[in-house]
Amino acid sequence: MFPIKGRIRLVGSALGIGLDKDSIICVDNFYNISKYTKDTYVVDKALQLIKDIDPLHHFSKSAAVSHNTSKVTMGFVKTAKGVVINTATEIAPIAQLTWQKLQISKVVYSHDDSLLATGGEDGRVLIYTADNHQLILSLPPLSDTILSIAFSDDDSLIFSSCFGKCATIFNVVKNTQITKFETNYLIEDAFFYAENTRLFCVTREGAVLTYDVEKGVIIKEMVLQNSWLTICKKMPGEEFALVGGKDKLLRIIRLSDDTLIDTINLEQTGITAMRFQESLLYIGYSDGAVDVVDIDLGRDEILALLDKDDLNGALGLIQQKNVFLKTAKEYCMKIETRWKEALAKAIDLLAKDQIQEATAIIEPFMLDKAKKEEFDYYWQQKESTAKFMDALEAKNYVEAYRLADQFPYLKETLAYENVESLWNKTFEVCKQLLFNDAQGNLAKAQDLLRPFALVKSKKDTAMMLLRNSDKYVQADKEYRAKNFVEYFKMCERFPFLKDVLIYKSALLIGDQIIQRVNALENQNNFAKALEVCKLLASMAPFKNEAGAKIKIIQLKQEFAEACKNRKLIDAFKMAESYYELHSMPEYKKLYETFKKCEKIAINAASTGNGKLALDSLKDYLHIECWVDKIAAILKIAYLAEFANNAPGKEGAIENISWKETLQYYIERYGKDEELKKLVGEIGLQAELDAIPFDGNPKGYLTTIVADSLLSIDDKPLQQHDEGNKEG
Numbered sequence: 001m002f003p004i005k006g007r008i009r010l011v012g013s014a015l016g017i018g019l020d021k022d023s024i025i026c027v028d029n030f031y032n033i034s035k036y037t038k039d040t041y042v043v044d045k046a047l048q049l050i051k052d053i054d055p056l057h058h059f060s061k062s063a064a065v066s067h068n069t070s071k072v073t074m075g076f077v078k079t080a081k082g083v084v085i086n087t088a089t090e091i092a093p094i095a096q097l098t099w100q101k102l103q104i105s106k107v108v109y110s111h112d113d114s115l116l117a118t119g120g121e122d123g124r125v126l127i128y129t130a131d132n133h134q135l136i137l138s139l140p141p142l143s144d145t146i147l148s149i150a151f152s153d154d155d156s157l158i159f160s161s162c163f164g165k166c167a168t169i170f171n172v173v174k175n176t177q178i179t180k181f182e183t184n185y186l187i188e189d190a191f192f193y194a195e196n197t198r199l200f201c202v203t204r205e206g207a208v209l210t211y212d213v214e215k216g217v218i219i220k221e222m223v224l225q226n227s228w229l230t231i232c233k234k235m236p237g238e239e240f241a242l243v244g245g246k247d248k249l250l251r252i253i254r255l256s257d258d259t260l261i262d263t264i265n266l267e268q269t270g271i272t273a274m275r276f277q278e279s280l281l282y283i284g285y286s287d288g289a290v291d292v293v294d295i296d297l298g299r300d301e302i303l304a305l306l307d308k309d310d311l312n313g314a315l316g317l318i319q320q321k322n323v324f325l326k327t328a329k330e331y332c333m334k335i336e337t338r339w340k341e342a343l344a345k346a347i348d349l350l351a352k353d354q355i356q357e358a359t360a361i362i363e364p365f366m367l368d369k370a371k372k373e374e375f376d377y378y379w380q381q382k383e384s385t386a387k388f389m390d391a392l393e394a395k396n397y398v399e400a401y402r403l404a405d406q407f408p409y410l411k412e413t414l415a416y417e418n419v420e421s422l423w424n425k426t427f428e429v430c431k432q433l434l435f436n437d438a439q440g441n442l443a444k445a446q447d448l449l450r451p452f453a454l455v456k457s458k459k460d461t462a463m464m465l466l467r468n469s470d471k472y473v474q475a476d477k478e479y480r481a482k483n484f485v486e487y488f489k490m491c492e493r494f495p496f497l498k499d500v501l502i503y504k505s506a507l508l509i510g511d512q513i514i515q516r517v518n519a520l521e522n523q524n525n526f527a528k529a530l531e532v533c534k535l536l537a538s539m540a541p542f543k544n545e546a547g548a549k550i551k552i553i554q555l556k557q558e559f560a561e562a563c564k565n566r567k568l569i570d571a572f573k574m575a576e577s578y579y580e581l582h583s584m585p586e587y588k589k590l591y592e593t594f595k596k597c598e599k600i601a602i603n604a605a606s607t608g609n610g611k612l613a614l615d616s617l618k619d620y621l622h623i624e625c626w627v628d629k630i631a632a633i634l635k636i637a638y639l640a641e642f643a644n645n646a647p648g649k650e651g652a653i654e655n656i657s658w659k660e661t662l663q664y665y666i667e668r669y670g671k672d673e674e675l676k677k678l679v680g681e682i683g684l685q686a687e688l689d690a691i692p693f694d695g696n697p698k699g700y701l702t703t704i705v706a707d708s709l710l711s712i713d714d715k716p717l718q719q720h721d722e723g724n725k726e727g
C-alpha cells in the first residue's frame with residue numbers, strides 16, 4: 001500500500017533533503033551533510049561541519065538544501081551566523097551569512113535557486129542572492145521568532161509566519177507587503193497554489209487552513225484532532241497535498257475542498273522533511289530515517305484497468321500496491337464521471353431493498369469520504385425513495401413530483417430522469433399534433449398531457465402549449481434554422497418558451513460561442529473576438545456576459561498597444577490594476593524586461609555604484625509599482641558605498657561628513673538594523689548616536705533620488721540625472 005523503494009539512515013534527524021544528478025543530499029541536526037548514491041543509497045561523501053556545539057532540535061527548520069544547485073544552508077545553535085556549503089564536488093563551506101541579529105530559525109531556497117531566505121529569532125526574514133550571497137532585501141519584522149517561510153512557484157511572493165501567530169505575504173519582485181494577518185494557530189509550513197491566489201497552511205494545533213491571497217481571508221479550515229502538523233508538500237498536478245506531523249501518519253488532502261481523503265500509517269515517527277523529484281518522494285524522519293517512495297508504482301497497470309472500466313480492479317491495486325494511485329488524474333476523472341450513474345443505480349436498488357447489490361455497485365467509490373457520506377445519506381432515506389418508486393410505478397406523477405420537491409436527492413435517481421424524459425417526449429408530440437391541426441388534435445393532446453396536468457411544476461407549461469402551440473413551433477423553426485438571435489428574441493417576448501428542453505439546448509449553443517471567443521482571445525485575435533462578441537451580445541441570455549467580455553478584450557487591445565509603444569507608465573498601471581492581463585505574452589515580457597534591468601542594477605548596487613544602478617533602471621524611476629523595489633536596490637548601493645569608504649579604509653573618499661551622510665540614509669530608511677550593524681562594524685557608532693531622530697522607513701517616497709548619499713565637504717546631495725525619460 002505504501003510503496004517504499006528504499007531507505008537511508010542518517011546519524012541524526014533528517015532536517016533537509018535535496019538531489020543532484022546522481023546523488024541524494026541529506027542534512028541532519030548534528031550538522032552532518034551527506035551524499036548518497038541514488039541507485040544504491042550508499043554514502044558517497046560526508047562532512048560534519050562542527051562538533052563542539054549543541055545539536056539543532058530534531059524538528060529544527062534551520063537547514064535547507066537547494067533545488068538544483070547542490071547547495072546547503074544551515075544555521076547553528078546559540079549564534080546568529082549561518083553557513084552556505086557547496087556539495088557539487090567536495091563538500092565545503094563557501095559563504096557565511098551574518099546579517100541575522102539572533103539565531104537562524106528557518107532557511108529556504110526559492111524554486112529557481114536564485115534566492116535564499118532566512119528567518120531568525122529576531123523576527124526578521126532576510127533575502128540573499130543565492131549566487132554571491134549578498135543581502136538584497138529585509139522584510140518588515142514580525143513580532144516573534146520566524147516559524148515558516150515559503151516562496152510561490154514563480155518566486156514572486158514569499159510567505160512568512162512567526163510564533164506570535166501572525167503572518168505576512170510579501171511581493172519580492174516589487175518589494176511591497178501584500179497582506180499581514182493574524183491566526184489562532186502557529187503555522188508550521190505552507191505553500192502557494194492556484195497561480196498564487198491560494199495559500200495552504202498546516203499548523204502546530206492540527207488545523208489545516210486555506211488562505212485567499214486576493215481577498216485576504218481564511219476561506220477554509222479543518223482541524224485534525226490530536227495532531228501536531230509539521231510539514232506540507234504540494235503533489236504534482238496541484239490537486240492534492242501531503243501533510244506530515246510529529247506522529248506516525250502521512251495524510252493526503254484534496255486541495256479543492258480540504259477533504260482528508262486518506263491517512264497512511266508509517267513505520268517511522270515524526271516527518272521532518274519532504275522532497276519530490278519526478279515520480280519519487282523522499283521523506284525524512286526525526287529518528288534519522290529517509291524513505292524513498294515510488295508514487296507512480298503500478299501506474300501502467302491502473303491505466304489499463306481504467307481503460308476497461310474495471311474500477312474494482314483499480315481499487316484492489318490501490319489497496320495492495322500503491323495508495324498514491326488514488327491521486328492519479330485519470331483515476332480521479334474516471335471516478336467522477338462514473339459516480340452519478342453508479343449512485344443512481346444504487347439508489348434504485350436501495351428502494352427495492354436490494355442492499356447487497358447496491359453496496360457492490362458503489363464499492364469502488366468508497367475511498368472518497370465525500371462519496372461515502374453521500375451514499376450513506378441515501379441509505380438513510382430508503383423509505384422515501386421506496387415511496388417515490390411506488391408512485392412512479394402507479395403513474396401517480398403528482399405524488400412522485402411532490403416527493404421529489406420534498407426530497408431533492410430523488411432528482412438524482414434514474415427513475416426521475418426517466419419520468420422527466422417521458423414528460424419531454426410527451427410535450428414534443430403534443431406540440432407537433434397541435435401544429436398540424438390545432439382544433440382537430442386538441443382533445444388528443446389534452447389526453448396525452450393529462451397525467452402531468454395536476455403536477456405543480458408542469459401544469460402551467462402544459463396549459464401554455466395548449467394555448468400557444470404556434471409560438472412553440474415557430475421558436476423550434478428558428479432554432480433548427482440556427483437563427484439564434486430571433487429564437488432568443490421570441491423567448492424574451494414569450495417567457496413560457498424557456499420552460500422546455502429545447503431552450504436548454506439553445507443555451508449550450510451560447511456557451512459554445514463563448515468558448516469560441518475565449519479561443520480567439522487566447523490567440524490575441526482581438527478584432528475577430530470582438531466581432532463574435534457582438535453577435536453574442538444580440539442574444540438576450542448572454543448580453544451581460546458578452547458586454548463584460550467586450551470590455552476585457554478592449555482592455556487587452558489597449559494594453560498590447562501601450563506595450564508596443566513603450567508607454568511603460570500606462571502599461572504597468574493597467575498590469576497592476578487588471579488581473580485579466582496577466583495571461584498575455586506582453587505582460588510576461590513587460591516584467592521580464594524589468595527583471596533583466598533589475599539584475600544589472602543589483603550587481604551594480606552590491607559594489608556601491610548607485611549611479612550605474614539608477615542608470616540601469618532609468619525607464620522605471622517614475623512608475624509607481626517599482627518605487628519600493630528601486631528604493632531597496634538603492635539601499636544596497638548606499639550601504640555598500642558606506643562600507644567601501646569606511647574611515648581609515650585604503651582608497652576611501654576623503655572629507656566625508658559621516659553624521660550628515662547617515663542623516664541622509666535615516667531620512668530615507670530610518671535607523672534600521674542593517675545600518676546599525678554596518679555602523680558598528682566600521683566604527684561610526686558615535687556619529688549614529690549623535691543623530692536624535694529615528695527617521696522614516698518609507699522616507700524615500702518624499703526625498704530626492706540620489707546616486708550617492710556621501711556628504712563630501714558638506715555639499716548638498718544632487719538629484720540623479722535621468723537623461724531622456726521614456727514612458
